[in-house]
Amino acid sequence: MSKKFYVTTPIYYVNDVPHIGHAYTTIAADVLARFYRLRGYDVFFLTGLDEHGQKVQQAAAKAGIDPQTHCDRLMPKFKDLWTKLNISQDAFIRTTDPQHQSIVQRGLQTLYDKGLIYQADYTGWYCTFDERFWTEKDVEQGLCPDCRRPVEQVSERNYFFRMSQFQNRLKEHIHTHPEFIQPDSRRNEVLGFLQKPLEDLSISRPKSRLSWGIELPFDQTCVTYVWFDALVNYFSALEYLSSESHATQFWPASVHLVGKDILTTHAVYWSTMLMGMERPLPQSIFAHGWWTVEGEKMSKSRGNVIDPYAIVEEFGTDAFRYFLLREVPFGQDGDFSRTAFHSRYQAELANDLGNLVSRTLAMLGNFSKNMVPSADSETETELDHTLQQTATTLFTTIEAHLQRYEFHRALETIMGLVQMANQYIDKTAPWVLAKDPTKAPRLQTVLFHLTETLRFLAHALTPFMPHTAETMKTRLGLTKDISNPSLSNDPTWGEYAYPHPVTKGTALFPKKDMPSADTSQPGSSSNVSLNTEKKTNNIQRHTAYRDRRFPESRTENRKDS
Ligand code: MSP
Numbered sequence: 001m002s003k004k005f006y007v008t009t010p011i012y013y014v015n016d017v018p019h020i021g022h023a024y025t026t027i028a029a030d031v032l033a034r035f036y037r038l039r040g041y042d043v044f045f046l047t048g049l050d051e052h053g054q055k056v057q058q059a060a061a062k063a064g065i066d067p068q069t070h071c072d073r074l075m076p077k078f079k080d081l082w083t084k085l086n087i088s089q090d091a092f093i094r095t096t097d098p099q100h101q102s103i104v105q106r107g108l109q110t111l112y113d114k115g116l117i118y119q120a121d122y123t124g125w126y127c128t129f130d131e132r133f134w135t136e137k138d139v140e141q142g143l144c145p146d147c148r149r150p151v152e153q154v155s156e157r158n159y160f161f162r163m164s165q166f167q168n169r170l171k172e173h174i175h176t177h178p179e180f181i182q183p184d185s186r187r188n189e190v191l192g193f194l195q196k197p198l199e200d201l202s203i204s205r206p207k208s209r210l211s212w213g214i215e216l217p218f219d220q221t222c223v224t225y226v227w228f229d230a231l232v233n234y235f236s237a238l239e240y241l242s243s244e245s246h247a248t249q250f251w252p253a254s255v256h257l258v259g260k261d262i263l264t265t266h267a268v269y270w271s272t273m274l275m276g277m278e279r280p281l282p283q284s285i286f287a288h289g290w291w292t293v294e295g296e297k298m299s300k301s302r303g304n305v306i307d308p309y310a311i312v313e314e315f316g317t318d319a320f321r322y323f324l325l326r327e328v329p330f331g332q333d334g335d336f337s338r339t340a341f342h343s344r345y346q347a348e349l350a351n352d353l354g355n356l357v358s359r360t361l362a363m364l365g366n367f368s369k370n371m372v373p374s375a376d377s378e379t380e381t382e383l384d385h386t387l388q389q390t391a392t393t394l395f396t397t398i399e400a401h402l403q404r405y406e407f408h409r410a411l412e413t414i415m416g417l418v419q420m421a422n423q424y425i426d427k428t429a430p431w432v433l434a435k436d437p438t439k440a441p442r443l444q445t446v447l448f449h450l451t452e453t454l455r456f457l458a459h460a461l462t463p464f465m466p467h468t469a470e471t472m473k474t475r476l477g478l479t480k481d482i483s484n485p486s487l488s489n490d491p492t493w494g495e496y497a498y499p500h501p502v503t504k505g506t507a508l509f510p511k512k513d514m515p516s517a518d519t520s521q522p523g524s525s526s527n528v529s530l531n532t533e534k535k536t537n538n539i540q541r542h543t544a545y546r547d548r549r550f551p552e553s554r555t556e557n558r559k560d561s
Contacts, residue, residue: 002040002041002042003040003041003042004041004042004043004044004249004250004254005032005033005036005041005042005043005044005254006043006044006045006046006238006250006251006252006253006254006255007029007032007033007036007043007044007045007046007253007254007255007257008029008045008046008047008234008253008255008256008257009025009026009029009046009047009257010025010050010256010257010258010259010262011047011048011049011050011093011095011230011233012048012049012050012078013049013050013053013055013056014049014050014051014056014059014070014071014074014075014078015055015056015058015059016059016074016300017074017077017307018077018078018081018308019298019305019306019307019308020291020293020298020305020306020307020308020311020324020336021259021290021291021298022078022081023081023085023308023320023324024288024291024324025257025258025259025288026047026082026085026087026089027085027087027320027321027324027325028257028288028324028325028330028405028407029045029047029257030045030085030086030087030088030089030463031321031325031402031407031463031464032045032255032257032402032463033045033088033089033090034088034462034463034466035398035399035402035463037088038459038462038463038490039399040489042249043090044090044091044238044242044250045088045089045090045091046089046090046091046092046093046233046234046237046241047082047087047089047091047092047093048091048092048093048094048095048233048237049071049074049075049078049092049093049094049095050095050226050230050233051067051071051094051095051096052095052096052212052213052214052223052226052229052230053131053210053212053213053226053229053230054128054131054205054210054212054226055129055131056070056071056212057210057211057212058128060212067212068096071094071096075094079092081308081309084308084309084312084317085308085312085317085320085321086317086318086321086466086467088466090241090242091237091241091242092241093233093236093237093241095214095229095230095233097240099236099239099240100232100233100236100237100240101214101229103232103235103236103239103240104214104224104228104229104232104236105214105215105216105217106217107232107273107277108203108216108217108218108224108228109217109218110276110277111161111273111276111277112217112218114276115162116161116162116165116276117159117160117161117162117203117218118159118160118162119157119158119159119160120157120158120160121155121156121157121158122155122156122157122158122160122202123153123154123155124153124154125138125139125144125151125152125153125154126151126152126153126154127144127146127147127149127151128149128152129144129147129149130144130146130147131225131226131227133154133202134151139151154209156206156209157206158202158203158204158205158206158222159202159203159204159216159219159222160200160201160202160203161200161201161203161228161272161273161276162200162276163198163199163200163201163268163269163272164197164198164199164200165272166198166271166272166275166276167194167197167198169275170194170198170268170271170272170275171191171194173271173281174187174190174191174194174267175191177281179283179284180267180281180282180283180284180285181263181267181284181285181287182284182285182286182287182331182405183286183287183331183405185331186260186263186287186331189263190263190264190267190268193264193268194268198268198272201225201228201269201272202225203224203225203228204216204219204222204223204224204225205222205223205224205225206221206222207221207222207223208221210223211223213225213226213229214229227265227269228269228273231265231266231269231270231273232273234253234256234270234282235247235251235279238250238251251279251280252279252280252281252282252283253282253283254282254283254284255282255283255284255285255286256270256282256284256285256286257286257288258285258286258287258288259287259288259289259290260287260288260289260290261290262287263285263287266285266287267285270282286330286331286405287331288330288331289328289330289331289332289333289334290333291306291328291333291334291335291336292333292334292335292336293305293306293335293336293337294335294336294337294338295335295337298336306336308320311341314512315341315345315512316467316509317467318349318464318465318466318467318468319345319349319509321464321465322344322348322349322411322464322465323340323341323344323345325407325408325411325464326344326348326407326408326411326412326415327340327341327344327408328408329406329408330405330406330407330408331405342512345509345512346511346512348415348418349508349509350507350509350510350511350512352415352418352419352422353415353418353457353468353508353509354507354508354509355422356418356421356422356425356454357454357472357475357508358504358507358508359422359425360421360425360447360450360451360454361475361502361503361504361505362504363425363430363431363447363450364447364451364502365502365504366434367430367434367443367447368444368447369501370501370502370503371498371501371502372447372448372451372476372498372502373443373444373447373448374444374448375444375445375448375449375494376441376442376444376445377445378441379441379442379444379445380445383424383427383428384445384446384449386420387420387421387424387449387453388449388452388493390416390417390420391417391452391453391456391457391493392456392492392493394413394414394417394456394457394460395456395459395460395490397410397413398410398413398414398460401413407464410464411464414457414460414461414464417453417456417457417460418457421450421453421454421457424446424449424450424453425450428442428446430443430446430447433446451476451498451502452493452494452496454472454476455473455476455478455491455496456491456493457472458472458473458476458478459490459491468508471505471508472508474503475502475503475504475505476498476502477498477499477500477501477502477503478496480500481499481500
């Protein structure tokens with residue numbers, strides 16, 4: 001039986017256009033999905049939209065349209081961005097899909113029939129923004145302890161899920177499954193949260209207050225709490241957005257990737273819901289950090305929301321994918337600064353990777369009529385062996401990093417080989433060898449080693465920078481032999497004969513001047529303006545540097561704890 005890998009992103013609220021935070025998780029999930037597909041796993045990669053709840057209802061009201069029309073209008077903005085970012089999702093779920101709604105109702109009915117849902121009066125402090133109640137002791141000066149917005153006192157008759165019943169079982173599960181909540185710091189955080197008695201969870205909203213939601217199957221006057229609807233997507237999608245057998249094959253999920261602000265809802269609400277429904281828990285929930293922008297919290301009111309479209313327009317999709325995963329360890333907070341983006345682009349993509357590809361292809365053109373020669377084993381040296389050894393262990397090293405969600409280390413390893421290959425060129429100096437006809441066999445060996453290294457790099461880069469990897473393969477003439485198994489499986493050194501000429505092509509990453517202009521797009525709410533940049537330029541350099549070294553020093557931004 002083939003190995004399975006099921007990865008999910010959070011489903012995003014459709015209260016506004018997508019931003020860098022949405023792009024971040026989706027790109028990370030895409031890298032994992034592509035990696036495990038290359039590894040021969042049967043992969044299911046799910047993303048989608050969270051379309052119910054107060055936030056969406058309010059956004060629609062603000063736009064003067066009904067919520068469904070609002071969702072239908074915003075949905076393409078997410079789907080188009082995923083196309084632009086080369087996201088390879090297997091399914092895109094919307095919580096307004098009728099099939100999802102009936103699966104949520106089925107789950108609610110199951111819990112109700114088992115006596116795990118009951119009705120009670122409740123008075124509490126409600127934060128509309130976070131869509132949750134707080135107790136008297138949580139509220140500070142009338143403000144939500146999380147988002148600092150005013151809360152209102154609400155008394156209502158609600159339905160409650162007996163979440164408290166599962167507290168010990170959940171603690172036990174976390175202790176016995178160290179991979180369940182990652183990274184470790186987040187696991188400790190959840191265990192800390194579980195030290196206090198776990199309360200039951202209010203899972204309904206009266207329609208009189210919120211009409212935009214899934215009706216409770218046992219009470220037509222209420223809709224279900226948006227999280228009780230949203231979390232079920234991870235299971236419901238398998239039932240109707242994939243072939244029937246996938247439902248049982250893919251559950252439990254291999255990993256739910258989430259932002260740190262929605263860890264509690266996943267680790268506690270979702271886990272206890274699954275226990276109540278007698279389903280296995282996901283293997284892992286990984287909570288990543290948050291991006292600030294030029295050292296500041298990203299927010300609409302600050303006008304510093306990063307629009308992924310604008311960055312991609314300027315630097316290309318692969319540079320954006322690269323930067324997000326290379327700049328910051330996945331579990332930590334990080335800063336998106338134009339200086340940092342530009343310097344990585346210039347140094348690592350244009351100078352290191354881009355140069356290696358163009359130098360190698362140019363030398364194949366100049367010294368070998370665009371044909372890849374065979375190596376002459378008589379002329380091989382220690383330098384060649386080291387290069388070969390590093391290239392052939394690359395994919396296994398990347399796998400080890402990705403198993404720990406260390407995207408930055410995987411990319412660092414790839415770039416290590418790129419640097420080694422550039423040094424190999426400098427040390428072997430093929431242009432000197434080319435001047436001496438007696439050195440022709442050595443020149444062949446060097447060119448062969450360089451080309452093989454590019455072939456291994458193209459393979460390793462495929463999950464991270466799919467377009468760049470494809471271009472490299474095309475230039476090496478590999479895509480002409482798509483039926484060759486070595487092009488889809490892990491390559492073996494020396495197995496490929498390179499029967500086709502290589503082509504030089506244009507620069508993979510054209511050099512850029514330090515960006516200084518507005519990155520906003522017409523009609524977009526997102527921009528990092530010239531003014532902001534001028535004002536903060538010096539601070540940025542410091543902040544970007546400090547954050548890279550001490551990313552854990554950033555402040556927390558919890559939404560659900
Ligand atoms: N709809 C819920 C998720 C339900 S999942 C069953 C939701 N949606 S959201 O659109 O508000 O947020 C989606 C994700 O974006 C969260 O994982 C959140 O952490 C992430 N981000 C929002 N701003 C972010 C940054 N500034 N940086 C990184 N990620 C951030 O919550």
